Amino acid sequence: MSTEKNELKGVTGWIDKRLPVFTFINHNLRDYPTPKNLSYFWNFGSLAGVTLVIMIVTGILLAMQYTANADLAFDSVERIMRDVNNGWLLRYIHMNGASMFFIVVYIHIFRGLYYGSFKAPREILWILGVLILLLMMATAFMGYVLPWGQMSFWGATVITNLFSAFPVIGDYIVTFLWGGFSVDNPTLTRFFVLHYLMPFLIVGVVALHIVALHQFGSNNPLGIDVKSEGDTIPFHPYYTVKDYFGLGVFLIIFFGLVFFAPNFLGHPDNYIPADPLVTPAHIVPEWYFLPFYAILRAVPDKLMGVILMFAAVMVLFVLPWLDTHKTRSAQFRPYYKQFFWLFFIDCLILGWVGSMPAEGIYVLISRIATGYYFLFFLVILPILSRYENTRTIPTSIAASVLSDKFVNEKTSTENI
Amino acid sequence: MDKKSLNDKLVESDKTQKVDSERRDFLFMTTTGLALAGGAMAAWSMIDTMNPAKDVLALSSTEVDLSPIESGQSLTVMWRGKPIFIRHRTKDEIKQARNVLVDDLTHKSLDEERVKKPEWLVVVGVCTHLGCVPLGQKVGDEKGEFGGWFCPCHGSHYDTSGRIRKGPAPLNLDVPPYEFVSDEIIKIG
Numbered sequence: 225m226s227t228e229k230n231e232l233k234g235v236t237g238w239i240d241k242r243l244p245v246f247t248f249i250n251h252n253l254r255d256y257p258t259p260k261n262l263s264y265f266w267n268f269g270s271l272a273g274v275t276l277v278i279m280i281v282t283g284i285l286l287a288m289q290y291t292a293n294a295d296l297a298f299d300s301v302e303r304i305m306r307d308v309n310n311g312w313l314l315r316y317i318h319m320n321g322a323s324m325f326f327i328v329v330y331i332h333i334f335r336g337l338y339y340g341s342f343k344a345p346r347e348i349l350w351i352l353g354v355l356i357l358l359l360m361m362a363t364a365f366m367g368y369v370l371p372w373g374q375m376s377f378w379g380a381t382v383i384t385n386l387f388s389a390f391p392v393i394g395d396y397i398v399t400f401l402w403g404g405f406s407v408d409n410p411t412l413t414r415f416f417v418l419h420y421l422m423p424f425l426i427v428g429v430v431a432l433h434i435v436a437l438h439q440f441g442s443n444n445p446l447g448i449d450v451k452s453e454g455d456t457i458p459f460h461p462y463y464t465v466k467d468y469f470g471l472g473v474f475l476i477i478f479f480g481l482v483f484f485a486p487n488f489l490g491h492p493d494n495y496i497p498a499d500p501l502v503t504p505a506h507i508v509p510e511w512y513f514l515p516f517y518a519i520l521r522a523v524p525d526k527l528m529g530v531i532l533m534f535a536a537v538m539v540l541f542v543l544p545w546l547d548t549h550k551t552r553s554a555q556f557r558p559y560y561k562q563f564f565w566l567f568f569i570d571c572l573i574l575g576w577v578g579s580m581p582a583e584g585i586y587v588l589i590s591r592i593a594t595g596y597y598f599l600f601f602l603v604i605l606p607i608l609s610r611y612e613n614t615r616t617i618p619t620s621i622a623a624s625v626l627s628d629k630f631v632n633e634k635t636s637t638e639n640i
Numbered sequence: 641m642d643k644k645s646l647n648d649k650l651v652e653s654d655k656t657q658k659v660d661s662e663r664r665d666f667l668f669m670t671t672t673g674l675a676l677a678g679g680a681m682a683a684w685s686m687i688d689t690m691n692p693a694k695d696v697l698a699l700s701s702t703e704v705d706l707s708p709i710e711s712g713q714s715l716t717v718m719w720r721g722k723p724i725f726i727r728h729r730t731k732d733e734i735k736q737a738r739n740v741l742v743d744d745l746t747h748k749s750l751d752e753e754r755v756k757k758p759e760w761l762v763v764v765g766v767c768t769h770l771g772c773v774p775l776g777q778k779v780g781d782e783k784g785e786f787g788g789w790f791c792p793c794h795g796s797h798y799d800t801s802g803r804i805r806k807g808p809a810p811l812n813l814d815v816p817p818y819e820f821v822s823d824e825i826i827k828i829g
């Protein structure tokens with residue numbers, strides 16, 4: 225015990241003995257043993273964390289200039305764009321940051337899906353992740369309402385009206401959400417307060433997410449457990465530097481958008497002040513909601529549409545009990561791998577039809593895509609869990625990193 | 641636990657593997673340097689959003705018509721969110737302000753330097769102690785021991801030239817930039 229390597233000295237040591245912050249950092253960001261074979265897909269967690277911080281900082285600065293009042297909100301946003309020093313930059317970072325956040329988190333989720341990171345013993349880690357996703361969606365939706373443009377107003381109207389689908393209590397819920405009989409000032413003020421509050425809830429859940437992660441450590445592309453020290457390398461400097469490099473690339477893309485195409489992902493109608501008497505001809509949600517929007521519209525029944533749309537997210541909560549196959553990584557599951565990629569394409573298709581008018585061929589496509597979405601989770605995964613045979617799995621990460629050996633090993637088993 | 645940490649082991653293996661440490665140091669310094677410079681610029685651009693915006697700076701001048709103010713009367717106007725005291729001084733008040741030995745003052749300044757026309761005194765009505773608005777503008781107000789203004793917050797006395805004469809305030813009431821655009825109209829700011 226006494227020969228413990230990093231005995232801290234001086235002021236740091238004095239503080240650490242009483243409040244072990246330095247030991248904590250050391251354990252979690254320095255010595256923290258991490259599988260040595262992580263690919264760039266493992267960068268997206270830290271990217272999400274950085275994006276969350278950027279969103280909170282820019283959000284707080286925006287809130288200092290923004291006025292949450294139906295008569296003043298739109299103008300206060302225009303004032304930010306024109307009069308506030310670097311206000312345009314501030315707002316464009318926050319706007320595009322939301323999109324980048326969803327891109328990062330969606331990749332993060334597909335990564336987990338592909339490499340089976342949601343499986344035992346990481347179920348709670350996964351569930352906390354889905355909770356973060358839900359909180360992010362609510363936050364993003366309410367944030368989009370704040371500029372009080374046409375899309376803000378009608379987006380808020382349509383999404384809150386989803387709740388009117390519930391029999392009997394539906395209308396009461398909607399009136400309650402609005403604080404009145406239409407989307408109006410009371411709706412705006414509560415959305416602003418909640419939009420400010422929820423990111424801090426996300427911070428809390430992210431903290432739990434990390435505690436759960438560090439309980440068993442990261443999964444890895446092979447999906448096998450760490451068996452010895454030889455399978456790991458310390459987080460610092462190896463993954464700090466890799467995360468840092470990834471962050472650089474990420475920021476280039478993010479700020480490429482901010483500086484050169486800040487409105488590319490937005491909708492021009494939101495630069496028209498909200499008008500409760502005129503609905504824009506074509507209302508679409510932000511791109512990151514499109515797949516879910518497509519599911520909503522695919523169903524001809526109002527209530528069922530709403531239920532399926534929510535179910536599309538909720539099904540992720542129970543994923544660890546739908547896919548119970550012992551093998552984590554899709555690399556070793558030939559069938560799962562194909563169904564996974566089909567599912568991935570399916571999500572892209574849903575996103576695409578979600579942006580199209582709900583008529584003609586698009587309705588058919590959205591129905592087929594919705595069908596496969598649920599088929600994948602509710603039928604294909606449970607069946608594969610029972611019947612799918614896996615390819616030969618390497619005995620350890622170290623063994624496979626010395627890859628020649630692993631290839632020989634594999635071919636030899638296959639030849640037998 | 642006399643086991644070495646992973647980190648130490650790797651550092652050791654670096655040593656045995658003849659790492660090009662000069663190259664490493666160079667990369668480390670340039671990376672850190674750039675990150676700090678970029679971070680500082682990003683931070684400044686964001687912090688700068690809290691400085692006065694263009695619309696705030698645009699409100700920076702006010703015109704005042706002095707003709708309705710009789711000798712002995714005062715007027716308070718707003719300029720950049722602050723009160724401006726305008727006093728139409730009587731002969732007596734002017735004499736009082738000029739019959740002072742500059743050496744006796746806390747904040748040495750001649751009355752002649754503080755006005756454009758002797759009968760018009762224009763000062764920022766913010767106590768130089770901690771920012772309260774001194775009394776003395778209204779008819780019934782306490783004007784302090786020197787007939788100018790009295791700050792009730794911590795007891796600062798200003799004279800008829802707006803100079804600090806007694807109390808904790810360190811400086812005279814500020815004279816804002818202003819000019820006479822005509823005989824009876826001033827433009828502040």
Ligand code: HEM
Binds near residue numbers: 269333342540
């Ligand atoms: C605010 C959003 C989020 C933040 C800041 C965040 C942060 C992180 C970080 C730093 C890691 C470790 C690095 C990595 O493996 O990539 C991680 C791992 C993980 N996250 Fe997230 N996450 C977020 C959202 C989500 C969501 C929405 C899900 C799932 C629905 C999720 C599921 C997971 C899983 C399963 C792991 C472990 C992956 C593995 O080790 O293979 N996370 N998260």
Ligand code: FES
Binds near residue numbers: 793794
């Ligand atoms: S603020 Fe005027 S005396 Fe302190």
